[in-house]
Amino acid sequence: MVLEVALLQVIPSQETAFEAAFAEAQTIIASMPGYQFHQLQRCLEKPSQYVLLVGWDTLEDHTVGFRGSPQYQAWRALLHHFYDPFPTVEHYALVMGSGCAS
Structure with missing residues (x-):
């Protein structure tokens, strides 16, 4: 498996609109060949910063x-x-970890 990591800087005050658009967009990526999973996480310290993991x-x-x-x-x-x-956007391969297959 390859992990895509995207650091997303959303324009301040656009977070709610971005999250609504992402709710629609996630169905697109989830339908693609080779897709396994995704997570969108929002930074607690910087609320307009997100990380997308695919x-x-x-x-x-x-x-x-x-x-x-x-x-x-x-x-x-x-x-x-x-x-x-x-x-x-960068791509990573698992080296080791707990609770996941290597």
Whole structure:
């Protein structure tokens, strides 16, 4: 599994609208081949900062499959106007941990 980690800086005062748009957008990503799970978490100290975690079967399921799909254009239209600056997105592979398969 590959873990996508996106640090999302939402424009202050747009958090409620962003969360409503994300509620709609999450059905898009969840329908993609290679998708495993996602979590959107909001920072307690900085309420306009979020982290999005998405589990994918492979890196290419995200970078080629999702980002190259027509569904990504709908995702982009729903969410990208909330970000300033544009998110940093990185991908991770599990090395070790408790309570998870390696």
